[in-house]
Amino acid sequence: MNNSRNKHSRCCKKASGASDELLERLDGVLHKFGRLMASRQAQYSRDTGLPAPQYMVLRILLQEGEMRVSDIAATLGVKNPAASGLIQTLEDDGFVVRGTDATDHRVVLVRITPAGEQRFATADQYRTIVLKMLTDGLPSEDLETLVRVMNHMAAVVGGGTDRPAHTV
Numbered sequence: 001m002n003n004s005r006n007k008h009s010r011c012c013k014k015a016s017g018a019s020d021e022l023l024e025r026l027d028g029v030l031h032k033f034g035r036l037m038a039s040r041q042a043q044y045s046r047d048t049g050l051p052a053p054q055y056m057v058l059r060i061l062l063q064e065g066e067m068r069v070s071d072i073a074a075t076l077g078v079k080n081p082a083a084s085g086l087i088q089t090l091e092d093d094g095f096v097v098r099g100t101d102a103t104d105h106r107v108v109l110v111r112i113t114p115a116g117e118q119r120f121a122t123a124d125q126y127r128t129i130v131l132k133m134l135t136d137g138l139p140s141e142d143l144e145t146l147v148r149v150m151n152h153m154a155a156v157v158g159g160g161t162d163r164p165a166h167t168v
């Protein structure tokens with residue numbers, strides 16, 4: 001209990017430069033944005049037929065190549081059973097395949113299929129259109145600031161890691 005109080009105290013000291021009113025406004029905007037993005041995400045999943053977690057698995061495989069389930073789970077920040085379930089669904093849909101490592105047959109590797117690449121490309125085009133709509137009218141300087149601030153907030157929430165988060 002005392003440890004969590006100390007963490008809270010450190011957190012609040014760091015934010016002491018911001019007024020309570022400004023922090024309340026930020027909290028309201030973040031809450032509203034979260035609700036709106038959840039709604040958009042549901043629509044995005046219906047429109048593309050590819051829920052965000054599956055999109056992220058395909059994105060990771062395109063960026064990294066073949067991977068073990070445990071490495072995919074670590075990259076997503078989820079436990080192995082959750083990643084395995086996502087992979088199973090993608091495998092059932094023909095978007096990924098599992099195979100063994102040529103040098104160590106005990107190791108199972110997951111790779112994206114051509115159908116998975118095609119589905120990802122379609123979903124990614126849609127995502128790009130949505131992002132352009134969300135940022136339409138924002139000057140590039142404001143967009144740069146938004147990216148910088150969101151990266152900072154993601155690092156704070158993620159425990160200070162400098163590693164960029166995989167996002168949708």
